[in-house]
Amino acid sequence: MSFTEALHRFRVMLWLALPPLLIAAAVGGYWISRRALRPVDRITDAAESISIRSLADRLDVPNTADELQRLSETLNRMLARLNSSVQRMSQFTADASHELRAPVSLIRTTAELAVHGGRTNGEYHEDMVQILAEAERTSRLIDSLLILARADAGEDGLQRELTDVSVSLRQALDQGRKLAVEKNIELTASLDKQPVVVLGDGDALRRLFLILIDNSVKYNPAGGRVQVALSTSNGQALCSVSDSGLGISKEDLEHVFDRFWRADKVRSRGMGGAGLGLSTARWIVQRHSGTIDVTSELG
Numbered sequence: 001m002s003f004t005e006a007l008h009r010f011r012v013m014l015w016l017a018l019p020p021l022l023i024a025a026a027v028g029g030y031w032i033s034r035r036a037l038r039p040v041d042r043i044t045d046a047a048e049s050i051s052i053r054s055l056a057d058r059l060d061v062p063n064t065a066d067e068l069q070r071l072s073e074t075l076n077r078m079l080a081r082l083n084s085s086v087q088r089m090s091q092f093t094a095d096a097s098h099e100l101r102a103p104v105s106l107i108r109t110t111a112e113l114a115v116h117g118g119r120t121n122g123e124y125h126e127d128m129v130q131i132l133a134e135a136e137r138t139s140r141l142i143d144s145l146l147i148l149a150r151a152d153a154g155e156d157g158l159q160r161e162l163t164d165v166s167v168s169l170r171q172a173l174d175q176g177r178k179l180a181v182e183k184n185i186e187l188t189a190s191l192d193k194q195p196v197v198v199l200g201d202g203d204a205l206r207r208l209f210l211i212l213i214d215n216s217v218k219y220n221p222a223g224g225r226v227q228v229a230l231s232t233s234n235g236q237a238l239c240s241v242s243d244s245g246l247g248i249s250k251e252d253l254e255h256v257f258d259r260f261w262r263a264d265k266v267r268s269r270g271m272g273g274a275g276l277g278l279s280t281a282r283w284i285v286q287r288h289s290g291t292i293d294v295t296s297e298l299g
């Protein structure tokens with residue numbers, strides 16, 4: 001066999017071998033990629049089956065120390081975050097409905113009594129006073145709910161401008177004084193003459209101080225004392241509100257900033273509180289890059 005003949009034969013063999021080789025490569029490649037992507041399929045199926053009702057479910061994490069393991073772990077962490085947000089939201093809705101039900105049903109029964117007639121003028125007047133008080137309570141509650149719902153939605157609606165904290169505090173003190181006088185509580189304030197300027201929202205700050213003063217008056221027996229002070233330290237505004245009231249037990253201290261939390265449901269309900277004041281206060285403080293703390297003991 002001459003050299004050219006051998007070369008020719010070799011070329012023919014190559015041409016004949018090419019199609020089966022190509023087919024083998026394609027099939028092999030497909031098989032390998034299917035195998036490699038099977039865990040991804042499993043993750044996809046599992047993710048597909050998770051809905052808002054089954055957010056507590058988790059994806060299986062393959063123990064492969066590769067991207068797939070990282071992906072499943074990341075997805076699981078995301079699910080955990082979503083789960084806790086959804087739970088917080090449903091809890092919030094449930095608590096809010098519960099709080100709204102009481103005043104609305106009181107308004108309703110009082111109005112029904114009045115509509116059925118046979119009441120004296122004095123009794124009608126009393127009914128109206130009760131309805132008015134409950135309606136005011138409801139609208140205060142709705143205001144607080146609205147603020148917190150907006151806060152959750154990420155739109156705080158707060159101004160960012162240079163504002164004098166002492167002006168906001170004085171406004172809150174004026175409002176607080178009316179509450180204090182009604183309960184014969186002595187409200188004293190120690191404020192410097194010079195302005196305490198911060199970047200923030202004056203009206204929100206007034207609301208913040210009023211929440212604290214309102215609590216100090218509300219959870220204080222008649223004849224008690226409330227002291228408010230404003231100072232600056234290290235370029236920060238420092239406001240303190242202290243009272244000679246009921247105090248808060250050590251176990252309760254960690255809950256006071258929780259939404260809808262009240263130390264004594266029955267007592268505070270009678271005083272018109274929904275347990276939203278301090279959670280709103282904390283939110284306002286956080287939006288001003290500040291911190292809020294409480295120290296107390298029972299009595």
Ligand SMILES: Nc1ncnc2c1ncn2[C@@H]1O[C@H](COP(=O)(O)OP(=O)(O)OP(=O)(O)O)[C@@H](O)[C@H]1O
Pocket residue numbers: 144211215216219243245246247248256261262263264268272273274275276277278279
């Ligand atoms: N100064 C205080 N002294 C004693 N207990 C307090 C004081 N401030 C708050 N608390 C307790 O913490 C709870 C939560 O306070 P918060 O202001 O959040 O709600 P509230 O006063 O019950 O209702 P709201 O402020 O929504 O009208 C109160 O119910 C009360 O038990």
Ligand SMILES: [Mg+2]
Pocket residue numbers: 211214215273276277278
């Ligand atoms: Mg309050």
